[in-house]
Amino acid sequence: MGDQIVKNRKVTPVDTSKDLVYRFANKSIPNLERTKAGLEPYSGAWGTVQILHFLRRTTFNPNLDNIAFLKNKTLKQSVELLLNSSSMPEPPVKHYTLDDTELAIGETWINAPYNYGINSGIINNQRKNSLRGWMVDLMLSEGINIREKMTLFWSNHFSTELNEYDDARSGYIINKICRENALGNFKSLVKQITLTPAMLRYLNGYLNSATAPDENYSRELQELFTLGKGPDSKYSEEDVKAAAKVLTGWRINNTVNPQATFYDNSRHDKTNKQFSSFYNNTIIVGKNSSTAGNDELDDLLNMIFAQEEVSKYICRRLYRWFIYYVIDNNAEENVIKPLAKIFRDNNYTIKPVLDALFNSAHFFEFVNIGCQIKNPADLFTTLINQFYVLQPLKIDVVTYYTVWVYYNELITFMGQKLMDPPDVAGWPAYWQSPQYYELWINSVTYPKRVQFSDSMISNNGITRGGFKIVIDPLILVNKLNNPSNPNSLVAELVEYLYPIEISNDQKNFLKNQTLLSGQSNDIYWSDAWNAYKSNPTNAATKKIVTDRLMSLLKYMMSGMSEYQLS
């Protein structure tokens, strides 16, 4: 048990000594001029650049149709749409052939038992695949709504490792809590997370008792989930110990389906819990009843949430997720503090905070566009969605789940395992100073990113479950405004695929080397395109334009680093 505590608790700083490329990563927080703009409503242009920035940062689907759709809306309307509540998805289902007797393929496993003897582990692994693949599909298919992006945010914020607690059913439950409360009340979310089987197991809460107190969850509740480690977060070691006593008595019942947590008053520490001056020397009075655990937890959360630092810490986390990792004095004063006030004024409801942030001048400042490095989930989903890569029809469960499970493998391959950040602190790209986002890219993951985009824009693509996953460049290019003109074609693609502008020289270079095959006259592309358009089913003329578009897009994605930015 002691080992477990150390393992979860100990956040290993990234070792930059062995990997050659880390020497290029930040040695200190970059001191670049940013902006004084704050939460005042944005009143500038609402064009393709702004809409793309908005969609890239808040959704998984910055495609042409969504851009066109939002062009007919105001920013305010767009944010409303983004933050609309949506109905919860149907749960993940069985797609595997292993025998868990009562389940048919296509039926959900979330309420099914875990124990199938020697096959339990294998079945559980298949369910984990099903869960993660299902999550990828939710991201891919969501459209203009922030729910899945916030679900991912919370699953990173309340980091638990599915492979560690290793029960797909618990994984589904915690993921569902994150999704249902994505824009809801943060305090309520913290309480639900505290008592969910995944977290109770992951941070040993289920072992925490009056006779054998376990501080693991108590510490992370304060240090990672609510207060953070900022200079104004001054809880003490005594507070960690006291909170651990409050949290004693919670157990997991694995014999019911779905799993449940329950409170065992006999394991609860019934003494009074004394907190430090940071908490105004609060005493949480020890109780002794069947509701004591719940009541004392409420007291604990009330005490923690009385600290303004909670609102600031969460707003900083949101800022690093949606805007940039550098929070300079201007951002702290003009964004974090007023945002935190909105958070508190709304009784810790998330939605008004995001509403203010995405309507703000700060969000749309030039310096805040393109300064994120796409995480693997973003890289994957934007590629699939921006190129309109054909998806399996939701007819045959085995086929489409096989494809989704493979999608999850691709995201994992590039360094982001859904439901499984490397430790309790979440993905280091969102907390490890000073490198932050740069940690997504290293000598191992960069070639994998390139390999991913290259394989998508190859002739054969990748086939899974008999379904071919591949970019057909003509689907996208046929939707562009003026593809017969190679200059506007390149310009449109640059604006669509890159968040920052590139020089005209570079655009001409791209055009000449790919669309024009080294020729110097634009008409050769136009002729080829028009020949294809005049007879779109002719394989020969189609191949001529397809090959050149593939060459252009392959270079734009794997040859130019701009593609990695968001």
Place this chain on the structure above:
Amino acid sequence: MNRREFIQKTVPVSLLPFFIGGYSVKAFGRSPFLETLISAGTETDHVLVLIQLNGGNDGLNTILPIDQYSNLANARSNILIAENKILKLTDKTGIHPIMSGLKNLYDSGKFTLVQSVGYPNPNFSHFRATDIWLTATDSNVHESSGWVGRYLSDQNEFPDYPTGYPNTVMPDPLAIQIGSVVSSSLQGYNSSMGMAITDPTKFYQFIAGTVDPAPNTPAGHELTYIRQVAQQTNLFAGSIKNAAAKANNKSSLYPMAPDNSLGDQLKIVARLIAGGLKTRIYIVNIGGFDTHSVQAIAGETDTGTHANLLKRLSLAISAFQDDLKLLGAEDRVAGMTFSEFGRRIKSNSSGGTDHGSAAPLFLFGKHVKGGIIGSNPIIPASVTVNDNIPMQYDFRSVYGTVLKNWFGVSTEELKRVLFKDFQILPLFASTGIAEKNELPPHNFVLHQNYPNPFNPNTKIKFNSSGANLTIKIFDMTGREIKTIAEGYYPQGSHEVNFHANGLPSGIYYYRLQSGAFTQMKAMTLIK
């Protein structure tokens, strides 16, 4: 702001070292005898440098058929080089006067001219014609893999490339494209067999290890980081950098940048070869050959746009060859030029030429045979705007010869790479791979048809050495009309008939081919 300052990773490569069955493929050596036995790869230190002339080079103003001069003058007086200015390679064949460098190489036996290289049923679109040359297919076949890519991936030599590379056997890229986008000729069956190094001036920044600053914004800050990682994670970066550091160009003939981008590219190639890279294929490009108008200056037709292009080509190749010699790498290297097509015989009134078909192709290097393969194209006395030079040699004959006689590819392998058999040409003198590949002694003679002009029947007489041969008819656009003889013909004189039923009036060509022997003559159908 410079955004392409480092070498471009184009193929994902895993980090694991890889050994081929635990032994070096070098053990197979280069003996043609062994290759016929085991057909297991062509380990070689030979290098091929491909120079692509983008746009379609005007072959008739590059290599001039002096014996056709008066007919040429009828067809293209506004751009034709004055007869007295032509540099003579032989009495009958000359070269553009600006290309004295290549003339010198020719005189020293390091330059081979192959006349009228093309393919049946030519395509006149840049894109399609380029694709045909790069993929090496018949003109009605659409193929995704390239001929070099097939060569590199069809051997047992580099299994699973790029997975497992670089490794101890092949620490370097198999093929390098100077530029940013890898040529489709390097496309293998599954993945590209080549990598691109960005354009020459930027490349020097790469080998010096510096990166231009990106915009001074947060986005630029992150962009810089990613670029640095991209550069460092190119698994071949180290070997390329080392090779470039080991050798410096020695020739004083190199033209100064930025006047000659081709020279700049070849400078890098020379350095990498001399620096010890095991890379087998290099591809460089020079564009601008699409000279529809004003390709020469009126009254001074040996100057102007086309002359400037040829000057760069000649200077760059001469300097490169000189450099290789000074660097001690001359024995390893052969070069070849190609362009997607030649240009029309008849010039435009605007002083340019439209897209054509067959054109001369050059090979150079210490071990090329030298001289001229083939005969001058025949220029009719009166030429219409659509008339073209007919092909004498299929470009795939040249590719096949290079693969066989320079890289030691077996005949069997060759057929897989080029999809069918092509005649092997006497392009190389001594290579260490094949024996001297002289044109064997023969008694082939192709006589003028009779009657000529004709309507609609004519007879064609020829002498055979006693061999398999074909005689094919082509029209003036290069379209293959008919095969009138095919198969074994015993030694002695033969005669075949040609019936021009249903064909329009005009000039037609008949071409006899047997092994390396090719001869072509023109005939006129008048209805």
